[in-house]
Amino acid sequence: MSTQLPTQKHCFGRYEIELPNFMYMNSGRYSFENFDIEIVRAVRADYPNIEKDWINYIKEKISKDSEYNVGSRIAQKNMDSNPRMILEYSNTEKNPDVGMSSLYRFHPYYLKSVPERKEWILVTGRSIEIPRPQSADGLDRELKNRTDAQMRDIKKIAYHAYPHYEQGYCLDNEYQYYPGRLEKRDSYGITWSGTTGSKDTSSYITIDVRSLNKDEQEFLDSRTSKGKLLRTFFPSTTVVVGGIKGELYTSHDKLNPTGREFQWLPSGTELGNRLKPLIMIDGEIDTRDLPPEYRDKISGEELILWILESIKMRVGGDEDILSHR
Numbered sequence: 001m002s003t004q005l006p007t008q009k010h011c012f013g014r015y016e017i018e019l020p021n022f023m024y025m026n027s028g029r030y031s032f033e034n035f036d037i038e039i040v041r042a043v044r045a046d047y048p049n050i051e052k053d054w055i056n057y058i059k060e061k062i063s064k065d066s067e068y069n070v071g072s073r074i075a076q077k078n079m080d081s082n083p084r085m086i087l088e089y090s091n092t093e094k095n096p097d098v099g100m101s102s103l104y105r106f107h108p109y110y111l112k113s114v115p116e117r118k119e120w121i122l123v124t125g126r127s128i129e130i131p132r133p134q135s136a137d138g139l140d141r142e143l144k145n146r147t148d149a150q151m152r153d154i155k156k157i158a159y160h161a162y163p164h165y166e167q168g169y170c171l172d173n174e175y176q177y178y179p180g181r182l183e184k185r186d187s188y189g190i191t192w193s194g195t196t197g198s199k200d201t202s203s204y205i206t207i208d209v210r211s212l213n214k215d216e217q218e219f220l221d222s223r224t225s226k227g228k229l230l231r232t233f234f235p236s237t238t239v240v241v242g243g244i245k246g247e248l249y250t251s252h253d254k255l256n257p258t259g260r261e262f263q264w265l266p267s268g269t270e271l272g273n274r275l276k277p278l279i280m281i282d283g284e285i286d287t288r289d290l291p292p293e294y295r296d297k298i299s300g301e302e303l304i305l306w307i308l309e310s311i312k313m314r315v316g317g318d319e320d321i322l323s324h325r
Helices: 051-066 134-152 217-224 226-233 298-310 319-321
Strands: 007-012 015-020 024-031 035-037 042-044 073-080 083-092 102-114 117-123 127-129 157-158 175-177 189-193 200-210 237-241 244-253 256-266 276-285
Touching: 007 024, 007 189, 007 226, 007 298, 015 200, 015 298, 024 200, 035 134, 051 073, 051 083, 051 102, 073 134, 083 134, 102 134, 117 134, 134 175, 134 276, 200 256, 217 226, 217 276, 226 244, 226 256, 237 256, 237 298, 256 298, 276 298
Parallel strands: none
Antiparallel strands: 007 015, 024 035, 024 189, 035 117, 042 117, 073 083, 083 102, 102 117, 102 127, 157 175, 189 200, 200 276, 237 244, 244 256, 256 276
């Protein structure tokens, strides 16, 4: 852009993006090999009831689960480890779904303390499914192996103020995750929202990233087929995002004359190539959110294009990929 709008760089996953100062990270969800993070929420450590409230929160979730799977309960609880762990046993033995009833199913929940930041992080572990039947000792051994693997990875979540050159993935609140290996699977979705300081505005950007294996052509087609329909009604602009070629579609918000809606769909995704994952972007930019002195100088279309072109693989973000090629 020809006008120097106040902006800030943010990192997400393996990438970085530069956004106007009126936008903030609203939410993030991440899925890795050994655990999923639906929300990474940093809670001040001086909140005295955090552990008690967390236990009650998990008990409420289990109570709802037991409405469908009668007999669900807490199977393990460790409040001395870091992260703290509660393991739910979801009793699917009498579930009418044969696929469910043939499995032992467990849901792990973690509460990680970050003493140097005086914060806690809430993490939802990946569900653990073990085929029935098992001996009691065999089930205990398998559970221990699975939960130990999850806890080892969760312990590797650490705080790193951005900018930095750490390997792995940026999470919310400047936390970073790198397990010391190349993850077998990864996906994450981030939403940034516009704000006036007291409330959110109509501006937002949502970015979804997923690495695809070589056998996932059908999934890729299902996600990018919308582009064929969009090309029928809207002109597009070729834009490279994070090193991946794609098409940008913009339109006017019918209910908001200063809003510009947009979608970016990739054409350069490569199956089995972690450097060319499936990235999908949509959002809206309302130029009323700009500082008054910029509203007549920057169009919504110009700002959208500038934001997309700012998305790049951050330094260090691809190091583990390159070292395993």
